[in-house]
Amino acid sequence: MQGETKMVIYVCEDCVDGIFTGVYNAWASRLGHANVALRVEGPTDLELFAEYRSVETDAQKAQKVADTIRRRMGETSYEMIYRAALANAPEKADCIYRVLAVGLSRHTDSRIARHLIEGLQDTNACRIFELSRKVQNEAHRYEGFVRFREIEGGVLFSEIEAENQILPLIGEHFSDRFPNEHFLIFDHCSGDCLVHAARQQWFIWRGAGKELPEYLEDRSGFSGRGAGRESCGKDPEKARRVEESADGIRKNEEQLSSERIEKIKYPAYSAAGLPPVSEEEIQRLWRGFCGSISIRERENLNLQRQFWPLKFRKWMTEGSGQESRL
Amino acid sequence: MEITQEMDLYQKLMILSDAAKYDVACTSSGVDRAGSGRGMGNCIAPGICHSFSTDGRCISLLKILFTNECVFDCRYCLNRSSNDILRASFTPDEVCRLTIEFYRRNYIEGLFLSSGILKNPNYTMELLYQTLYQLRSQYHFEGYIHVKAIPGASQELIEKTGFLADRMSVNLELPTAESLRRLAPHKTRKKILAPMRQVQIRRKENKEELVLYRNAPRFVPGGQSTQMIVGATPESDFQILSVAESLYRKFDLKRVFFSAFVQVNQDALLPALPGGPPLLREHRLYQADWLLRFYGFTAGELLSESRPNFNAALDPKCDWALSHLERFPVEVNQADYYTLLRVPGIGPKSARRIVQARRHGTLDFPALKKAGVVLKRAVYFITCNGRQMYPLRIEEDFILRNLLQVCERRPAETVTYRQLSLFDDGQMLGEVPEKLKLAGM
Numbered sequence: 157m158q159g160e161t162k163m164v165i166y167v168c169e170d171c172v173d174g175i176f177t178g179v180y181n182a183w184a185s186r187l188g189h190a191n192v193a194l195r196v197e198g199p200t201d202l203e204l205f206a207e208y209r210s211v212e213t214d215a216q217k218a219q220k221v222a223d224t225i226r227r228r229m230g231e232t233s234y235e236m237i238y239r240a241a242l243a244n245a246p247e248k249a250d251c252i253y254r255v256l257a258v259g260l261s262r263h264t265d266s267r268i269a270r271h272l273i274e275g276l277q278d279t280n281a282c283r284i285f286e287l288s289r290k291v292q293n294e295a296h297r298y299e300g301f302v303r304f305r306e307i308e309g310g311v312l313f314s315e316i317e318a319e320n321q322i323l324p325l326i327g328e329h330f331s332d333r334f335p336n337e338h339f340l341i342f343d344h345c346s347g348d349c350l351v352h353a354a355r356q357q358w359f360i361w362r363g364a365g366k367e368l369p370e371y372l373e374d375r376s377g378f379s380g381r382g383a384g385r386e387s388c389g390k391d392p393e394k395a396r397r398v399e400e401s402a403d404g405i406r407k408n409e410e411q412l413s414s415e416r417i418e419k420i421k422y423p424a425y426s427a428a429g430l431p432p433v434s435e436e437e438i439q440r441l442w443r444g445f446c447g448s449i450s451i452r453e454r455e456n457l458n459l460q461r462q463f464w465p466l467k468f469r470k471w472m473t474e475g476s477g478q479e480s481r482l
Numbered sequence: 483m484e485i486t487q488e489m490d491l492y493q494k495l496m497i498l499s500d501a502a503k504y505d506v507a508c509t510s511s512g513v514d515r516a517g518s519g520r521g522m523g524n525c526i527a528p529g530i531c532h533s534f535s536t537d538g539r540c541i542s543l544l545k546i547l548f549t550n551e552c553v554f555d556c557r558y559c560l561n562r563s564s565n566d567i568l569r570a571s572f573t574p575d576e577v578c579r580l581t582i583e584f585y586r587r588n589y590i591e592g593l594f595l596s597s598g599i600l601k602n603p604n605y606t607m608e609l610l611y612q613t614l615y616q617l618r619s620q621y622h623f624e625g626y627i628h629v630k631a632i633p634g635a636s637q638e639l640i641e642k643t644g645f646l647a648d649r650m651s652v653n654l655e656l657p658t659a660e661s662l663r664r665l666a667p668h669k670t671r672k673k674i675l676a677p678m679r680q681v682q683i684r685r686k687e688n689k690e691e692l693v694l695y696r697n698a699p700r701f702v703p704g705g706q707s708t709q710m711i712v713g714a715t716p717e718s719d720f721q722i723l724s725v726a727e728s729l730y731r732k733f734d735l736k737r738v739f740f741s742a743f744v745q746v747n748q749d750a751l752l753p754a755l756p757g758g759p760p761l762l763r764e765h766r767l768y769q770a771d772w773l774l775r776f777y778g779f780t781a782g783e784l785l786s787e788s789r790p791n792f793n794a795a796l797d798p799k800c801d802w803a804l805s806h807l808e809r810f811p812v813e814v815n816q817a818d819y820y821t822l823l824r825v826p827g828i829g830p831k832s833a834r835r836i837v838q839a840r841r842h843g844t845l846d847f848p849a850l851k852k853a854g855v856v857l858k859r860a861v862y863f864i865t866c867n868g869r870q871m872y873p874l875r876i877e878e879d880f881i882l883r884n885l886l887q888v889c890e891r892r893p894a895e896t897v898t899y900r901q902l903s904l905f906d907d908g909q910m911l912g913e914v915p916e917k918l919k920l921a922g923m
């Protein structure tokens with residue numbers, strides 16, 4: 157078998173399930189916490205005297221780890237670790253492992269384990285706290301900065317460029333907000349897409365970047381694509397239900413003709429006999445509003461940029477107009 | 483001006499959002515409400531900012547007036563009846579559509595509906611109610627709605643509207659009744675406070691109803707707010723802050739907003755403000771407002787009759803700490819939460835984190851930094867394990883000098899001195915004495 161001193165590095169997929177599987181494998185290897193380390197996939201410096209083992213993501217193992225964290229360390233700690241696992245930081249996997257190694261070891265009192273993540277003196281706990289805060293802040297910002305535009309068939313489409321994998325964090329918010337809308341939020345950085353069909357559970361379509369352009373051109377192609385889709389709810393059990401409901405969405409898509417969707421969405425429109433307003437007109441109204449709501453005597457572009465950095469403006473309806481003013 | 487031709491939606495939106503922009507409140511906070519699944523929208527308690535205008539203020543709600551026609555003639559207001567400006571009115575349907583279409587695209591968090599007084603207060607309030615009713619019942623909008631209670635409108639109308647809105651507000655406009663009489667001849671303090679009191683009492687009753695029946699309709703769940711204009715009248719900061727404090731205490735307000743006076747009308751009764759709106763003063767008032775609401779300060783601690791205005795160079799908390807140096811330094815590893823809150827550079831979040839992290843061991847300065855403490859201010863007032871970060875004197879002059887260097891730059895208008903340089907052209911010396919002039923210098 158392996159020598160005692162040789163470091164074994166587990167390389168896991170860069171998603172929550174991947175990291176949790178890595179934690180499971182590293183723990184189950186019984187090599188001792190000091191002799192294992194976790195890395196996420198991606199370009200990193202290789203270590204010379206270490207053995208690399210790649211981790212195959214296993215939903216069941218991940219679920220076990222998630223359940224254990226919840227039971228032993230509490231829901232708040234779990235949420236923090238979950239968010240940290242979504243961060244764009246290669247060291248996150250190892251930090252999570254180190255904190256769990258203390259928190260879940262047999263001797264730790266659960267009263268201590270539940271508050272372990274609050275101990276900012278510990279470098280790993282502190283890093284998880286920082287990453288979690290960073291991810292949460294970005295997710296919160298995007299809850300405001302996502303801009304939908306209506307594309308064919310009344311589908312709402314939005315593009316973002318998020319630093320961290322925030323789509324799973326904003327899915328619940330948007331599907332609660334727009335339960336009767338079909339919407340897509342496409343993340344250019346990760347290439348994933350959040351998909352929500354009216355009155356259905358949302359899911360993350362992994363690797364949508366390759367297929368999405370086609371999809372946008374030909375909406376009818378939607379029902380045929382099941383293979384590239386992968387669910388990733390917060391809760392692995394929920395994820396399974398999502399998988400099931402994904403089939404439901406396809407059926408639902410076929411059932412609902414666009415006419416019927418319109419009626420559900422705007423019962424009052426048809427009643428009042430109002431003509432529909434075009435997408436361009438609405439965008440024009442919004443840009444105009446953003447301009448006229450500003451008080452010229454108080455103009456402060458630095459303050460604006462502090463709250464609303466330029467990187468967010470690229471995909472925002474009112475962003476381009478404001479940028480040119482700077 | 484009488485407009486005979488029909489205006490399109492874009493023109494109306496431009497006029498009526500422009501007219502609404504002096505209203506400060508654009509918060510969408512205070513209500514947590516999940517969507518019912520039947521309509522569109524939800525509310526989350528911290529609120530969401532969707533965009534930021536070029537003055538750096540957040541755009542969270544579609545902030546519009548229902549109409550900018552007004553029978554009142556308040557001297558500070560753009561829409562006063564004696565101003566010759568373009569007048570426009572929305573129809574309830576137009577407001578609903580704008581809200582729905584903007585909300586659907588995630589432009590906004592909800593609607594902020596205010597209005598000029600069209601015909602009379604009751605007529606205007608009825609229109610606002612109609613709009614909200616349509617938006618909630620026909621368009622099934624479940625997002626955030628902030629609506630103005632029109633002073634002088636009937637109690638019945640305000641109550642009906644309150645069940646549809648998340649937040650209601652009546653603007654106090656000016657800090658004292660006397661100023662109000664001078665600048666807003668059609669408004670009286672009594673008429674403004676009446677709806678405020680009504681909403682307060684009804685909210686209290688509603689809370690009791692909700693205890694009994696969980697699904698009872700909710701009355702103004704986000705609470706009420708108000709706003710005061712700062713700098714249009716001669717009140718001191720102490721007076722303004724005391725008014726804010728009593729509003730929080732006696733009327734259970736969620737927020738009191740301060741609005742730096744912007745000169746939109748030329749009027750003999752209004753002050754001329756050559757330096758632009760008093761933004762720094764407004765900023766200091768907001769800082770103090772936070773100290774009242776989250777830090778357990780009282781107005782009397784921050785200011786007094788003998789010292790009625792805030793220090794322009796220092797924020798109110800630093801200012802308070804400097805005049806109470808006997809309470810410092812505070813030992814971070816032992817002090818209780820409320821003592822920590824009084825330290826400049828430590829806020830509610832970092833104080834909470836410190837208290838939590840102390841359970842796991844002692845804290846040092848790097849750990850404090852990670853907890854979010856602003857060390858450049860806090861460093862003069864705290865010790866970790868009995869030691870300061872650097873050897874520092876706890877002396878008012880020393881701390882003040884150092885705080886001013888890093889804390890905030892002194893505003894330009896208060897600086898009366900300048901560093902001398904070798905190549906000074908003599909302007910610093912002021913008037914050249916006659917003798918030197920004669921000598922040809």
